[in-house]
Amino acid sequence: MDLIPHVIDGRETESRESLPTVDPYTRRPWARVALGGKDEAGRAVTAARRAFDEGPWPRMGFAERGAVLHRLADLIEANLDDLAMADTTDMGKPIADTRSKDVPRSAANFRFFADHARLSSAETLPMDSGHHAYTRYEPAGVVAAIAPWNFPLMLETWKVAPALAWGNTVVLKPAEQTPASATLLARLALEAGMPPGVLNVVHGFGPGSVGEALTADPRVDRITFTGESATGRAIAAAAAANLTPVSFELGGKGANLVFADADLDLAVSWSVKAIFGNAGQVCLAGSRLFVQREVFDPFLERFVAAAEALVPGDPKDPATQLGPLSSAEHYAKVKGYIDGVPGDGGKIVTGGVADEGLFVRPTVVLDAPPDARVRREEIFGPVVTVTPFGAEDEAVAAANDTRYGLNAMVFTENLSRAHRVSAALRAGTVWTNCFFVRDLRAPFGGAGDSGIGREGGTYSREFFTEPKAAVMAI
Numbered sequence: 001m002d003l004i005p006h007v008i009d010g011r012e013t014e015s016r017e018s019l020p021t022v023d024p025y026t027r028r029p030w031a032r033v034a035l036g037g038k039d040e041a042g043r044a045v046t047a048a049r050r051a052f053d054e055g056p057w058p059r060m061g062f063a064e065r066g067a068v069l070h071r072l073a074d075l076i077e078a079n080l081d082d083l084a085m086a087d088t089t090d091m092g093k094p095i096a097d098t099r100s101k102d103v104p105r106s107a108a109n110f111r112f113f114a115d116h117a118r119l120s121s122a123e124t125l126p127m128d129s130g131h132h133a134y135t136r137y138e139p140a141g142v143v144a145a146i147a148p149w150n151f152p153l154m155l156e157t158w159k160v161a162p163a164l165a166w167g168n169t170v171v172l173k174p175a176e177q178t179p180a181s182a183t184l185l186a187r188l189a190l191e192a193g194m195p196p197g198v199l200n201v202v203h204g205f206g207p208g209s210v211g212e213a214l215t216a217d218p219r220v221d222r223i224t225f226t227g228e229s230a231t232g233r234a235i236a237a238a239a240a241a242n243l244t245p246v247s248f249e250l251g252g253k254g255a256n257l258v259f260a261d262a263d264l265d266l267a268v269s270w271s272v273k274a275i276f277g278n279a280g281q282v283c284l285a286g287s288r289l290f291v292q293r294e295v296f297d298p299f300l301e302r303f304v305a306a307a308e309a310l311v312p313g314d315p316k317d318p319a320t321q322l323g324p325l326s327s328a329e330h331y332a333k334v335k336g337y338i339d340g341v342p343g344d345g346g347k348i349v350t351g352g353v354a355d356e357g358l359f360v361r362p363t364v365v366l367d368a369p370p371d372a373r374v375r376r377e378e379i380f381g382p383v384v385t386v387t388p389f390g391a392e393d394e395a396v397a398a399a400n401d402t403r404y405g406l407n408a409m410v411f412t413e414n415l416s417r418a419h420r421v422s423a424a425l426r427a428g429t430v431w432t433n434c435f436f437v438r439d440l441r442a443p444f445g446g447a448g449d450s451g452i453g454r455e456g457g458t459y460s461r462e463f464f465t466e467p468k469a470a471v472m473a474i
């Protein structure tokens with residue numbers, strides 16, 4: 001069986017121990033991955049530190065660095081099949097999605113941030129006193145990027161691309177469940193001409209392992225993390241010891257508001273994608289659906305029909321729309337939520353765990369009271385609560401009744417309502433009549449338990465650089 005190595009200082013490296021990485025569809029190990037720990041994390045930070053302090057990467061012009069990142073994007077596109085299959089095999093995500101979304105978006109991340117950094121202009125401030133002040137965006141240094149398993153390559157590149165474009169060096173720790181695409185990425189980066197030590201990949205666990213070692217290392221200048229809110233708390237505590245700045249994209253419990261004046265076909269089609277895409281393993285999932293009473297019954301009927309029509313199956317089959325959950329542990333967690341629905345006062349109208357493998361059928365829950373676990377906690381599976389509402393302010397209050405604040409969706413044909421409700425919702429992104437549409441210049445992140453800070457365009461620049469004010473007397 002193949003071994004997925006670390007990539008440290010431009011070299012592929014193994015560890016004394018290795019770990020099987022399991023295909024959740026076959027439920028069998030399909031490769032082994034080097035199991036790093038504190039030592040490997042330390043060596044990777046040493047390499048990244050040296051590449052930053054002594055190497056050419058932070059000293060290159062934006063165009064030269066950008067050219068390497070564009071070459072990397074070309075190589076990602078040229079290796080689309082391998083990268084897509086790596087993520088699909090590691091986590092069970094349908095190959096149709098990894099091929100059409102995850103991998104192309106990963107290439108786009110490199111292209112966008114290469115160009116954005118090159119074309120970014122800084123402030124120039126002529127002062128009344130006759131002085132001149134201007135801003136220099138200098139790379140922050142060594143970035144630790146810690147990623148989750150649900151969009152492995154796409155979320156890793158969302159961190160790595162801006163960090164590299166601004167001249168930083170990186171140690172990337174992919175999730176232990178989905179290591180394969182990160183090693184492929186590091187290989188392609190070397191092939192694109194990136195100097196050794198600029199992008200390092202270390203595999204291992206979080207607590208007591210690579211993740212914790214990276215977050216506690218005083219030689220790390222920035223920590224960018226995507227994952228669970230509870231993990232964010234542990235990382236924030238570790239980062240506090242060194243005052244290391246953090247950027248956190250954490251959990252979510254997205255509200256999806258369907259008003260009576262919505263285009264119902266559109267609302268049904270997006271609402272199904274919003275909660276059942278990637279088997280609901282999406283931080284942005286529209287897991288709390290609120291539907292105005294006048295259209296509740298027709299909406300529910302069509303929504304349930306569309307959910308039941310999703311095609312489950314082998315994620316490597318291009319026709320599959322719904323894969324298994326990513327691991328046996330995660331399946332057990334989601335099953336626990338479904339089992340708890342009746343006890344909490346809810347009613348399952350369709351779905352539940354399937355008879356085979358790690359599949360959960362699209363599950364629709366009615367009558368869940370506001371304090372039910374399915375309505376309050378992030379399930380991270382294909383489970384949605386559907387609740388009727390009367391007036392607009394009632395819907396907004398219900399949507400905002402959460403500790404999370406990542407995103408929300410609004411379906412209405414009334415423009416004034418769209419603006420009003422977008423303003424009233426407490427969320428980092430509000431999508432009207434769509435879902436998951438991204439402009440890489442826009443801020444991305446969440447309020448409350450959903451995160452700290454924003455990434456995207458200038459927001460990534462603020463995090464991955466040390467903006468310096470240069471002030472001159474004339």
Ligand code: NAD
Nearest residue numbers: 147148149174175206207211212227228231249250251283
């Ligand atoms: P997780 O928090 O369990 O793990 C994420 C990463 O953190 C892994 O690489 C893990 O090894 C590492 N880690 C765990 N404990 C650590 C520690 N103490 N120190 C350092 N590193 C540690 O999350 P997950 O289960 O992989 O991913 C699912 C979660 O990610 C969900 O909550 C989801 O909402 C969230 N997520 C958020 C966004 C977003 O943009 N807001 C996007 C995708 C996923």
